[in-house]
Amino acid sequence: MYIGIDLGGTNIKIGLLNDDLTVQFKMKVPTESETNSDRVMANIIAGVKQLLIKTQTGTDQIKAIGIGVPGQMDIKAGLSIFSPNFSNWDNVPVVKIIEDEFHIPTYMDNDVRVNLYGEWKLGAGKGKQDVLMVTLGTGLGAALITNGQMMYGKSNSAAELGHLNMYRHGRPCACGSSGCLGRYVSARGMIKTVQEHLAAGETSIITEWTHNDETKITAQMVSDAYDQDDQLAKKVMQETGEILGYGLSSAINMFNPERIIIGGGVAAAGNRLLKPTKEVIAGHALKVAQEVCDIVPAQLGPWAGMIGAGVYANQQVTYSN
Numbered sequence: 468m469y470i471g472i473d474l475g476g477t478n479i480k481i482g483l484l485n486d487d488l489t490v491q492f493k494m495k496v497p498t499e500s501e502t503n504s505d506r507v508m509a510n511i512i513a514g515v516k517q518l519l520i521k522t523q524t525g526t527d528q529i530k531a532i533g534i535g536v537p538g539q540m541d542i543k544a545g546l547s548i549f550s551p552n553f554s555n556w557d558n559v560p561v562v563k564i565i566e567d568e569f570h571i572p573t574y575m576d577n578d579v580r581v582n583l584y585g586e587w588k589l590g591a592g593k594g595k596q597d598v599l600m601v602t603l604g605t606g607l608g609a610a611l612i613t614n615g616q617m618m619y620g621k622s623n624s625a626a627e628l629g630h631l632n633m634y635r636h637g638r639p640c641a642c643g644s645s646g647c648l649g650r651y652v653s654a655r656g657m658i659k660t661v662q663e664h665l666a667a668g669e670t671s672i673i674t675e676w677t678h679n680d681e682t683k684i685t686a687q688m689v690s691d692a693y694d695q696d697d698q699l700a701k702k703v704m705q706e707t708g709e710i711l712g713y714g715l716s717s718a719i720n721m722f723n724p725e726r727i728i729i730g731g732g733v734a735a736a737g738n739r740l741l742k743p744t745k746e747v748i749a750g751h752a753l754k755v756a757q758e759v760c761d762i763v764p765a766q767l768g769p770w771a772g773m774i775g776a777g778v779y780a781n782q783q784v785t786y787s788n
Contacts (some may be wrong), residue, residue: 473770476606480494481496482770497510531573532571539622539624547559595725598726600728603731611626628648634702650699660703671698672700689703690739708740725760
C-alpha cells in the first residue's frame with residue numbers, strides 16, 4: 468500500500484492507496500498555511516497518524532509515501548526551498564521530517580507534476596505518451612510528459628508555462644518578472660481583470676453581489692455573471708480565454724503534445740473559457756502540431772493531487788527496485 472499527500476494552501480489531502488493504486492481511504496485536515504512550517508509539517512504528521520489509525524494500517528504495510536508540494540524544490544535532497552502559498556516557509560526538509568517520524572521511504576515532487584502522474588496513469592492522460600497538464604487555480608501551474616517521461620529540467624522547473632511572458636511590461640509577478648501568463652489566466656488574474664474593467668467605469672452585476680467591495684470578487688462569480696448575460700463577465704472570460712490560447716499555442720509549438728489536460732478550480736468555467744482559447748489556437752498554433760493535439764478536462768477532480776502522489780510513490784519504488 469501507498470500513502471499519497473497533497474499539500475494545499477487550505478487543506479492537506481491524505482489517502483491510502485492499494486497496490487493496484489485504487490483509493491482505499493481518503494481524508495483531509497486543515498493546513499494552517501498562515502502559521503509556519505513547523506505547524507504545517509506537524510499537521511501532515513498528525514493527519515497520516517489519523518489515517519493509519521482509522522484504516523488500522525501498520526507502518527510496516529506501507530511501501531512508500533508520496534507528497535506533492537507547491538513551489539520550488541530540490542527533489543533529490545527532499546527540500547522545499549520556497550512555496551508561495553505558505554508563511555514562514557524556507558528550505559523545509561519535508562522528506563526528512565516525514566521519514567524520521569514514520570521510517571517509510573518518502574518521495575516529494577511539485578504539486579502539478581504529481582497531479583499529472585495521477586491523470587497520466589489513471590485519468591485523462593491514460594495511454595498517452597506526450598501530455599501537457601495545465602492547472603488553473605489561484606495561479607497557473609503546468610507539467611509535461613514527453614515520450615513517456617516526466618520532464619524536470621536542470622532545476623526541476625521545466626514547463627513553467629505560468630511564467631511565459633505575455634506582455635513586455637505587464638502585471639508584476641512574484642517571480643520577479645512581469646506580464647507572466649499566470650497573472651492573467653488564473654483566479655487571481657481574472658479577478659484583477661474584472662477590477663481593471665470596473666476601474667475604467669464599466670458596470671457589472673458582480674458589484675451588486677459584493678456590495679461594491681472589490682476584495683470580495685471571486686472567479687466563480689465571473690462564471691455566474693457570464694451565465695446571467697453580464698457583458699463585463701463575458702468580456703473578461705473572452706479576454707482570459709484568448710490569453711490562455713496564445714500561451715497554449717506557444718506550448719503546442721514548443722512541446723508538440725498529443726493531449727493537453729486542463730485542471731484546477733478555474734477550469735470549471737469549461738467552454739466559457741475554453742471556446743475562445745481553442746479559437747486562438749486554431750489561428751496561431753502550427754497546423755501540423757495542433758492537428759494531433761486535443762484539449763480535455765482533467766478527470767480525477769479535487770483529489771487528483773493526493774491520488775497522483777500515491778502513484779508517484781509507487782513509481783519511485785518500482786523504478787528503484
